[in-house]
Each structure stands twice: as C-alpha cells, then as structure tokens.
Amino acid sequence: MAQVLEFKLPDLGEGLTEAEIVRWLVEIGDVVAIDQPVVEVETAKAMVEVPCPYGGVVTARFGEEGTELPVGAPLITVAVGERAPSGGGAEEDRTESSGNVLVGYGTSEAPARRRRARQEPVAGAAPATAVNGRAGVPEAEDGPLPVISPLVRRLARQNGLDLRELTGSGPDGLILRADVEYALRAAPRPAETAAPAPRPAATVAPGEIRTPLKGMRGAVADKLSRSRREIPDATCWVDADATELMRARTAMNTAGGPKISLLALLARICTAALARFPELNSTVDAQAREVVQFDHVHLGFAAQTDRGLVAPVVRDAHARDAESLSAEFTRLTEAGRAGTLTPGELTGGTFTLNNYGVFGVDGSTPIINHPEAAMLGVGRIVPKPWVHGGELAVRQVVQLSLTFDHRVCDGGTAGGFLRYVADCVEQPAVLLRTL
Structure with missing residues (x-):
C-alpha cells in the first residue's frame, strides 16, 4: 500500500x-x-x-x-x-x-x-x-490558476486585471499571454467609465521599466543600505608601481605548474597586511559596543554574475598559498556565474578584496560589506609615466584604495595597512619576510 x-x-x-x-x-x-x-x-x-x-x-x-x-x-x-x-x-x-x-x-x-x-x-x-x-492538485477557489507562465501573471497584475475573470484559450483552459492582451484591449478606457479606478501602484507607465528588488538583488540592496546607515566609513588611497609584481607573476607562470592569478597574489598581500594590522580584520558588535577581532581571515571578493554582484568567501585565506588561492577563486567564480553558490559560501567573510579594475576603472569608494570593517579596492593596472630610479619611465601603475570603518581604527592604522600593501605590490620580495 x-x-x-x-x-x-x-x-x-x-x-x-x-x-x-x-x-x-x-x-x-x-x-x-x-x-x-x-x-x-x-x-x-x-x-x-x-x-x-x-x-x-x-x-x-x-x-x-x-x-x-x-x-x-x-x-x-x-x-x-x-x-x-x-x-x-x-x-x-x-x-x-x-x-x-x-x-x-x-x-x-x-x-x-x-x-x-x-x-x-x-x-x-x-x-x-x-x-x-x-x-x-485540485484547485481551491483561491488556489493556483491555469496560467502558462509567471510573465502572464505579472502582465495582468501590472494592469489591474483579474485572471479569474478570463477564459483561457490554451489546452485545458490554460490562460495565455494572448488572452491577457486581448482582455486589456477590450477593457474600457478610463474616459469611457463614470468613475475609473485608481491606477495600481505597480502599473508601468510609458517609458518605465520596473525591476523587483527581491531574491539576490533584494538581499544585496538591503545589505548595502544597512552598511550605509550603520558604518561611519572613510577611504584613503595611493598609487603604486605594479611593474615588479607583474614580472613576478610572469616568472611564476613560466616555471610550470598551475597558473597563478593576479587576484591570488593580491590576496596573499592582503592577508600579510592583515597580520600586521589585525584591527581591520574585525567587526563591530553595536549592541555590546565592542570591536570583535578575528584570528582568521575569511576573504570575500566581488564577482559579477548575470544575477548581479556577489561576494563569495575564501575560507582561511591566511593559511593558503598562491596556488590554493588561485584555485579557490576560480572555483567560487564559476559557481557564482552558474548560480550554484551555497549560502555558506556567500557569508562569514571578515575582509573583502574588490578588484574593480576588471571593469576598466582606476578608483572607487565602495560600500563596506556589512558586517565587515574594511575593503581593499584595486583599480586597473595601466602604463603611466612614473619616476623610477630617479628617472622618468613608463611603468605599470595601479591605484589602491582602502575603505574602512572608522570605529575600529584611526587613519594611522588604515594608512599603515595601505602603505604596506603598496610596498608589497612595488617590491614583492617584501612578502618573503612572512613566508
């Protein structure tokens, strides 16, 4: 049975x-x-x-x-x-x-x-x-209607049309888009009625395109709004000569083995800087009025997808080498684009690395990923005139920015962190001290 x-x-x-x-x-x-x-x-x-x-x-x-x-x-x-x-x-x-x-x-x-x-x-x-x-299942009077797609429901809702008053022309009475459009054309115009009903709030006026703030897009909107409301942020930035970093990456990738991404090298620099300035690897417990500092780095990074911007998290980034970081960045980015990231892979970050240079821009003042306390931004790396060794030369220059929660540290700490990052970008050998 x-x-x-x-x-x-x-x-x-x-x-x-x-x-x-x-x-x-x-x-x-x-x-x-x-x-x-x-x-x-x-x-x-x-x-x-x-x-x-x-x-x-x-x-x-x-x-x-x-x-x-x-x-x-x-x-x-x-x-x-x-x-x-x-x-x-x-x-x-x-x-x-x-x-x-x-x-x-x-x-x-x-x-x-x-x-x-x-x-x-x-x-x-x-x-x-x-x-x-x-x-x-059997339909209750207020249950689901035989409608071919959510788009048909949306079209009817936006125009104040009750689908229960329609007879579908599709198989088994299925309500098609053509049925809704016909009903809208046949409906009396406001001028033909004695007392036209007020226009529904969701009706789309000519020239308007409305996108619901729901799902992932809505969650991002809520989080960014909360960050702006609660975090007193400040931003500092510096230009750095990334020529030697780019040469170091080329040397690594010509030596054989898995390819090392630029993002992985920047992440390795980031974790080394956080070890020196741990105040920035923290969060603020507003209710307890305490700064909570972490002994691990769960590094978030921004990834653009068809569903919007997401920030996957690399767990224990401080304990990974460049190869491991490269592999994890690739895995999480592919999962983000496929829409298969789990909730656990999108939460729990302690610091965010934002490589907005991939969009072809030099600088930005991003919104901190609440409840974190700081975000390192990296612009595009482009050839620019630069004084090198006392002479003017064309070098690969990048703009670095740090947006931080002013409650967790002052400008001296933020500036020290950013300057250390810039030093590592300009002289990658500085990282040998922490390997």
Whole structure:
C-alpha cells in the first residue's frame, strides 16, 4: 500500500525564510530517487537545488515557476511504498527515506535517472486536476490558476486585471499571454467609465521599466543600505608601481605548474597586511559596543554574475598559498556565474578584496560589506609615466584604495595597512619576510 508524503520547502539556513521557484526538475508522475533534486530555487543568497528525502512517484507539485514560497510551504507530494519497474525489468521498493531535509545534505550516491510512471490511484491521495497544463492538485477557489507562465501573471497584475475573470484559450483552459492582451484591449478606457479606478501602484507607465528588488538583488540592496546607515566609513588611497609584481607573476607562470592569478597574489598581500594590522580584520558588535577581532581571515571578493554582484568567501585565506588561492577563486567564480553558490559560501567573510579594475576603472569608494570593517579596492593596472630610479619611465601603475570603518581604527592604522600593501605590490620580495 502506497503512502503519500508531503515534502515541504526546508530550512535553507543563514536565516533565510523564503525562496522563489526558478525551475521544476521533475514532472508529476516521475519516479524520483532518495535525495534527488526536484526543484531549483533562488534565495536571497544563491540559486540552490532542493533534494527530496523520499523516493517514489511524484503525485503533485505546489507553486508555479516564479512563485515565492515561505519555508515550510508544501513543494511536492510523493507516493512512497509503490513498486516501480527498474531499468532491468525488476521491481524496486521505494519505501526508504534519507531523513535529510536540509539543502546540501544527502546520500553520496548519484540520483537515479528520472522515469515516467503510469500514475495509479493512491490511497489517501486527492484526484489530480490541471495546473499549468499538467496534472496537479485540485484547485481551491483561491488556489493556483491555469496560467502558462509567471510573465502572464505579472502582465495582468501590472494592469489591474483579474485572471479569474478570463477564459483561457490554451489546452485545458490554460490562460495565455494572448488572452491577457486581448482582455486589456477590450477593457474600457478610463474616459469611457463614470468613475475609473485608481491606477495600481505597480502599473508601468510609458517609458518605465520596473525591476523587483527581491531574491539576490533584494538581499544585496538591503545589505548595502544597512552598511550605509550603520558604518561611519572613510577611504584613503595611493598609487603604486605594479611593474615588479607583474614580472613576478610572469616568472611564476613560466616555471610550470598551475597558473597563478593576479587576484591570488593580491590576496596573499592582503592577508600579510592583515597580520600586521589585525584591527581591520574585525567587526563591530553595536549592541555590546565592542570591536570583535578575528584570528582568521575569511576573504570575500566581488564577482559579477548575470544575477548581479556577489561576494563569495575564501575560507582561511591566511593559511593558503598562491596556488590554493588561485584555485579557490576560480572555483567560487564559476559557481557564482552558474548560480550554484551555497549560502555558506556567500557569508562569514571578515575582509573583502574588490578588484574593480576588471571593469576598466582606476578608483572607487565602495560600500563596506556589512558586517565587515574594511575593503581593499584595486583599480586597473595601466602604463603611466612614473619616476623610477630617479628617472622618468613608463611603468605599470595601479591605484589602491582602502575603505574602512572608522570605529575600529584611526587613519594611522588604515594608512599603515595601505602603505604596506603598496610596498608589497612595488617590491614583492617584501612578502618573503612572512613566508
């Protein structure tokens, strides 16, 4: 006898309370393995795949792509205890459950390939109806509507149109974009009505493009706003001759072995500077009115992605060499662009390195990544006239900036840190003292 189990959106960690459904990875009627990802969601931290702890047949899905769900809301129901045919013709018992309900936890075995199964009536399960043109759960009067995409919902919402008043022209009554556009064209204009309703706040006026501040973009906006409100920041900067640093990197990469990135060398300089000026590797506990200093460096760095700017964190950067730093920067950057960074990889930083030179700019006064206390900025490295050895020469020059929380240190400490960084950039051999 099959048992229908409901799998709810699990606690995603890091204080996250909701997520947006980006893409369903299973269909109703699919056979799923234990801990197989069933849906891709976007949180305020990252894109994650949510694994289901049950193995069996998917009998219902809850929520359309583009829908925001709170933690604890139903995601899918799975009929477990059925015997589904395996690839070799034998039957597989799917009564097991891993018991894992947190993102990132699961068995070490690869999930089985997704298979379609003929759906039989399941004891205790409600009959399925059409949702989004597919079989689903019965619709309540205020439940989900048969709409082809979230874009259709958004178009209707922005124009104050009630989708429940429409009859869809698609299969099984599916409401298409053409249905919404036809209804909008047929709707009476404000001048034709005696008392036109006030324009909804979300209506897009001509010439306007509105982008919701939600998900990762919303989380970044909230964090930057909080930083501006709470941190009394200041910035100092200095130009440095990076010619010798660039030569050192070239020598390293021509000697064989994994390539060393410029960012890795700057990170190595950064951790050496923080060892000398640990005041900048700290945070302020405003409630206790205390400065909390760390004995480790979890180094955040800015990475641009299609979903916006993210700041992955390299754990224990102070204990890594240049090769290890290069590899970790590459791994985290690729994960950021793929949208697979975990919440843990985006939090917990103690200091941030911001290489805004990749955007072709020389300088910046960035906003500190709250709750950290400082950020080192690195501009582009370009040939410039420079006095070297008492003579004018063309050298590779970079502008360095340090934005810091003035509560954790004064200008003398900040200036000392920045000057040490500049010295290491100009004379990489200075780093030999700390190796």
